[in-house]
Amino acid sequence: xxxxxxxxxxxxxxxxxxxxxxxxxxxxxxxxxxxxxxxxxxxxxxxxxxxxxxxxxxxxxxxxxxxxxxxxxxxxxxxxxxxxxxxxxxxxxxxxxxxxxxxxxxxxxxxxxxxxxxxxxxxxxxxxxxxxxxxxxxxxxxxxxxxxxxxxxxxxxxxxxxxxxxxxxxxxxxxxxxxxxxxxxxxxxxxxxxxxxxxxxxxxxxxxxxxxxxxxxxxxxxxxxxxxxxxxxxxxxxxxxxxxxxxxxxxxxxxxxxxxxxxxxxxxxxxxxxxxxxxxxxxxxxxxxxxxxxxxxxxxxxxxxxxxxxxxxxxxxxxxx
Amino acid sequence: xxxxxxxxxxxxxxxxxxxxxxxxxxxxxxxxxxxxxxxxxxxxxxxxxxxxxxxxxxxxxxxxxxxxxxxxxxxxxxxxxxxxxxxxxxxxxxxxxxxxxxxxxxxxxxxxxxxxxxxxxxxxxxxxxxxxxxxxxxxxxxxxxxxxxxxxxxxxxxxxxxxxxxxxxxxxxxxxxxxxxxxxxxxxxxxxxxxxxxxxxxxxxxxxxxxxxxxxxxxxxxxxxxxxxxxxxxxxxxxxxxxxxxxxxxxxxxxxxxxxxxxxxxxxxxxxxxxxxxxxxxxxxxxxxxxxxxxxxxxxxxxxxxxxxxxxxxxxxxxxx
Numbered sequence: 001x002x003x004x005x006x007x008x009x010x011x012x013x014x015x016x017x018x019x020x021x022x023x024x025x026x027x028x029x030x031x032x033x034x035x036x037x038x039x040x041x042x043x044x045x046x047x048x049x050x051x052x053x054x055x056x057x058x059x060x061x062x063x064x065x066x067x068x069x070x071x072x073x074x075x076x077x078x079x080x081x082x083x084x085x086x087x088x089x090x091x092x093x094x095x096x097x098x099x100x101x102x103x104x105x106x107x108x109x110x111x112x113x114x115x116x117x118x119x120x121x122x123x124x125x126x127x128x129x130x131x132x133x134x135x136x137x138x139x140x141x142x143x144x145x146x147x148x149x150x151x152x153x154x155x156x157x158x159x160x161x162x163x164x165x166x167x168x169x170x171x172x173x174x175x176x177x178x179x180x181x182x183x184x185x186x187x188x189x190x191x192x193x194x195x196x197x198x199x200x201x202x203x204x205x206x207x208x209x210x211x212x213x214x215x216x217x218x219x220x221x222x223x224x225x226x227x228x229x230x231x232x233x234x235x236x237x238x239x240x241x242x243x244x245x246x247x248x249x250x251x252x253x254x255x256x257x258x259x260x261x262x263x264x265x266x267x268x269x270x271x272x273x274x275x276x277x278x279x280x281x282x283x284x285x286x287x288x289x290x291x292x293x294x295x296x297x298x299x300x301x302x303x304x305x306x307x308x309x310x311x312x313x314x315x316x317x318x319x320x321x
Numbered sequence: 322x323x324x325x326x327x328x329x330x331x332x333x334x335x336x337x338x339x340x341x342x343x344x345x346x347x348x349x350x351x352x353x354x355x356x357x358x359x360x361x362x363x364x365x366x367x368x369x370x371x372x373x374x375x376x377x378x379x380x381x382x383x384x385x386x387x388x389x390x391x392x393x394x395x396x397x398x399x400x401x402x403x404x405x406x407x408x409x410x411x412x413x414x415x416x417x418x419x420x421x422x423x424x425x426x427x428x429x430x431x432x433x434x435x436x437x438x439x440x441x442x443x444x445x446x447x448x449x450x451x452x453x454x455x456x457x458x459x460x461x462x463x464x465x466x467x468x469x470x471x472x473x474x475x476x477x478x479x480x481x482x483x484x485x486x487x488x489x490x491x492x493x494x495x496x497x498x499x500x501x502x503x504x505x506x507x508x509x510x511x512x513x514x515x516x517x518x519x520x521x522x523x524x525x526x527x528x529x530x531x532x533x534x535x536x537x538x539x540x541x542x543x544x545x546x547x548x549x550x551x552x553x554x555x556x557x558x559x560x561x562x563x564x565x566x567x568x569x570x571x572x573x574x575x576x577x578x579x580x581x582x583x584x585x586x587x588x589x590x591x592x593x594x595x596x597x598x599x600x601x602x603x604x605x606x607x608x609x610x611x612x613x614x615x616x617x618x619x620x621x622x623x624x625x626x627x628x629x630x631x632x633x634x635x636x637x638x639x640x641x642x
Contacts (some may be wrong), residue, residue: 054489056491117551118551119551119554129486132486132493132494133494163540165450165453165535165536165539165540165543168374168375170377172453172536173453173454173536198543198547199540199541199542199543199544199545199546199547200543200546200547200550201547202544202547203547203548203550203551204547214486215486215493215494215537216536216537216540218486219484219486219520219537219540219541219544220520220540220544221520222486222519222520222521223520223523223540223541223544223545223548224520224544224548225520225521226519226520226521226522226523226524226525227524227544227545227548227549227552228548228552229521229524230438230439230440230524231548231549231552231553232552233440235552235556
């Protein structure tokens with residue numbers, strides 16, 4: 001519910017995906033009662049309410065205890081499901097995750113983590129929109145979450161940068177300057193601190209993790225998507241049709257990789273459970289990719305690994321003090 | 322001074338530009354004494370000091386009264402020059418402009434205004450980096466500056482949007498929400514208010530002016546440049562060399578239009594004088610474009626027109642109250 005696609009379209013895509021998943025993995029759609037039939041042959045969980053995209057998250061959560069987001073989050077908390085994917089109201093998703101699942105030890109706020117393409121390896125950017133503003137403490141915790149995430153993905157000592165308007169230590173807001181200082185002098189750091197990174201050089205791919213507050217991160221993500229669409233538009237317009245036909249597979253591939261809706265969606269990192277947020281305007285294919293990513297993370301016991309890494313950071317830090 | 326290009330390189334480009342300019346237009350480079358010879362045959366103004374890119378702007382301005390930025394700003398104030406172009410320390414440029422030139426009536430803070438390409442007409446974005454943070458009052462004034470600028474460029478009723486993380490009125494920081502309300506209920510508005518615009522749709526080109534605080538605007542601008550470079554890189558890699566050679570003129574043109582350093586630089590809008598900021602890493606060609614833009618604005622008496630428009634807005638608003 002909450003996606004700009006009609007629910008039956010998403011359900012059809014999910015039903016088509018189900019047979020491709022590993023044995024023992026089941027997809028359980030959660031939504032308004034009237035879509036039960038469209039979900040066939042998937043087992044469907046009916047939710048009596050749903051939260052609209054323009055509702056105030058906290059008010060909506062108070063009024064709608066049986067919204068599909070709350071039902072899903074409770075099932076996740078109880079262990080009835082292993083991961084939860086949603087394209088609904090971001091604020092409501094984040095707040096219900098905090099309230100129902102709670103955050104991992106040492107983490108005050110969860111962050112939405114998105115993978116972006118670069119000239120080298122993919123870049124984990126967080127927060128891309130879970131919080132509108134962030135204090136230095138939160139930014140430092142995002143760095144730790146990003147480091148743990150990267151280690152879980154096999155990067156031994158991840159390098160971390162702060163998204164800023166200049167590379168000098170004194171650039172940006174006071175919270176960014178504070179976060180810079182804390183990360184620079186982090187005792188026994190489980191990461192390499194690469195300092196401030198500007199938007200011009202982010203895509204060179206020289207860092208593994210980019211830390212930012214949720215407002216800036218969301219602007220960053222959406223600007224990247226907007227300009228990608230503009231450029232591919234012009235590329236298409238400049239290349240003669242017959243040449244373009246020959247290049248079609250490459251251009252399509254490029255477009256898919258740059259249009260971030262095709263990415264698996266953002267991971268709500270820092271809560272006790274696997275929660276994936278797809279965009280409201282995600283295509284059914286993007287939503288399917290979100291589900292695949294959730295399956296992947298659940299099969300590798302991702303939350304346990306993340307928590308272990310965070311615990312290790314904490315122990316190493318205590319030892320060094 | 323302060324550009325990442327060696328001064329003789331910039332001076333050479335300026336000397337080459339001079340004969341192309343309209344009769345009576347003179348380029349006067351201002352910089353360290355040792356470059357006087359390299360400026361030949363241009364008339365050169367020697368400045369005893371210069372401000373480095375990583376210096377604290379206000380401290381530097383206090384200590385270095387004879388920095389090239391201060392010398393230029395004083396010449397502009399006295400009317401000895403009609404426009405000032407710099408690739409130096411942004412903070413020092415903005416602060417010295419505020420102190421020496423002062424702001425236009427009704428404007429508390431100047432904003433850096435940059436023109437960005439879109440799928441339709443160019444978009445005026447402000448502030449792209451004059452101020453790190455902005456209150457709602459400043460954002461509303463940026464909207465008025467943007468409206469006056471667009472009218473001066475022949476757009477009868479410019480449409481104005483706020484860069485935000487969602488289109489709903491309640492999205493974003495408290496200052497953005499306040500600015501939204503003020504612009505929405507602006508009495509006798511000289512603009513159409515288009516509400517909040519996300520980074521995904523900015524480049525569709527449906528508004529003439531995009532209002533944002535200097536931090537977000539700077540991230541926006543640099544992200545657009547960074548992703549453009551990534552995409553063109555991949556396009557180049559995907560198109561076979563011989564095809565690419567045929568397409569070379571189009572790809573170059575595209576690259577030039579999207580690499581914002583080739584744009585004329587940003588206008589420091591809202592101060593009593595024409596000040597153009599080029600990036601520190603501008604190519605000599607981009608710097609030359611900044612000078613051309615300054616010549617164009619000075620010849621059309623731009624500041625007077627801008628001030629007249631702003632006065633009209635003020636009078637219309639008073640009448641409507």
